[in-house]
Amino acid sequence: xxxxxxxxxxxxxxxxxxxxxxxxxxxxxxxxxxxxxxxxxxxxxxxxxxxxxxxxxxxxxxxxxxxxxxxxxxxxxxxxxxxxxxxxxxxxxxxxxxxxxxxxxxxxxxxxxxxxxxxxxxxxxxxxxxxxxxxxxxxxxxxxxxxxxxxxxxxxxxxxxxxxxxxxxxxxxxxxxxxxxxxxxxxxxxxxxxxxxxxxxxxxxxxxxxxxxxxxxxxxxxxxxxxxxxxxxxxxxxxxxxxxxxxxxxxxxxxxxxxxxxxxxxxxxxxxxxxxxxxxxxxxxxxxxxxxxxxxxxxxxxxxxxxxxxxxxxxxxxxxxxxxxxxxxxxxxxxxxxxxxxxxxxxxx
Numbered sequence: 001x002x003x004x005x006x007x008x009x010x011x012x013x014x015x016x017x018x019x020x021x022x023x024x025x026x027x028x029x030x031x032x033x034x035x036x037x038x039x040x041x042x043x044x045x046x047x048x049x050x051x052x053x054x055x056x057x058x059x060x061x062x063x064x065x066x067x068x069x070x071x072x073x074x075x076x077x078x079x080x081x082x083x084x085x086x087x088x089x090x091x092x093x094x095x096x097x098x099x100x101x102x103x104x105x106x107x108x109x110x111x112x113x114x115x116x117x118x119x120x121x122x123x124x125x126x127x128x129x130x131x132x133x134x135x136x137x138x139x140x141x142x143x144x145x146x147x148x149x150x151x152x153x154x155x156x157x158x159x160x161x162x163x164x165x166x167x168x169x170x171x172x173x174x175x176x177x178x179x180x181x182x183x184x185x186x187x188x189x190x191x192x193x194x195x196x197x198x199x200x201x202x203x204x205x206x207x208x209x210x211x212x213x214x215x216x217x218x219x220x221x222x223x224x225x226x227x228x229x230x231x232x233x234x235x236x237x238x239x240x241x242x243x244x245x246x247x248x249x250x251x252x253x254x255x256x257x258x259x260x261x262x263x264x265x266x267x268x269x270x271x272x273x274x275x276x277x278x279x280x281x282x283x284x285x286x287x288x289x290x291x292x293x294x295x296x297x298x299x300x301x302x303x304x305x306x307x308x309x310x311x312x313x314x315x316x317x318x319x320x321x322x323x324x325x326x327x328x329x330x331x332x333x334x335x336x337x338x339x340x341x342x343x344x345x346x347x348x349x
Contacts, residue, residue, distance in 0.1 A: 181222030
């Protein structure tokens with residue numbers, strides 16, 4: 001009996017020792033886990049490395065690829081850059097956008113075969129929809145509606161003065177995903193003999209500052225000369241400012257007095273069927289253009305044409321002296337640059 005009790009006691013003691021050893025091992029393992037390589041918080045990338053990576057981006061697709069790779073390599077990445085959400089198209093038979101091209105404006109490239117022959121980037125049956133002289137009440141919103149109904153996009157060249165008259169309309173253009181360039185401050189002929197080189201530069205730069213003021217952000221470095229009158233000195237100047245210049249492949253002639261919606265559609269389609277593709281010049285300033293656009297877009301779709309949207313790789317950087325001069329001319333109070341929270345505060349509610 002005593003031997004049996006001794007054996008039982010020995011077994012119990014052994015079990016306690018083994019259990020205690022296991023508990024000790026488990027506790028040490030749990031304490032050691034945070035010290036492993038996988039559990040360490042990653043060190044943030046230096047600011048210079050982030051800037052260098054951003055500068056290397058060539059296309060939107062390349063940016064997405066790098067972001068995915070960075071997310072996989074870094075357990076706690078920096079906050080992602082905001083991405084503009086694509087609007088949902090509710091028209092199943094819409095013309096839409098066939099492709100989006102990104103333009104590197106370094107050196108001031110030119111587009112539109114009427115004046116520039118170097119970059120033939122459109123394939124057969126592709127078109128670019130461009131609109132000049134806006135923003136303007138009723139007409140520009142009507143153009144925007146026609147484009148939205150067909151879920152397609154255009155390129156707008158805004159006149160600086162008009163932008164300051166109707167900034168809310170120009171902001172709608174940008175908010176709906178269209179590209180916004182400029183068309184001088186006051187739509188003067190920059191190639192006029194009375195125009196000095198400095199006056200021409202002032203027209204250009206003030207126009208960019210006015211569009212920036214209206215949008216609340218930098219416009220695209222895209223420009224179209226009024227009346228397609230290309231001042232040689234300004235053409236060279238745009239090379240230093242990295243501004244892309246736009247002529248046209250076919251003109252709708254929607255600005256003529258005898259123009260009607262039917263004539264506009266006929267002009268565009270006749271020329272387009274002959275050329276097979278092209279950058280189309282229209283004016284959102286013109287009432288008849290807005291009236292013609294729904295029919296024109298339907299004809300483009302029926303004819304098998306596809307819309308290409310043009311975007312810029314970078315935005316245009318305005319010159320501070322022109323920004324300041326514009327605000328002075330518009331008599332905008334200097335306090336407008338302050339955030340609203342520093343000007344207006346709720347003290348009782």
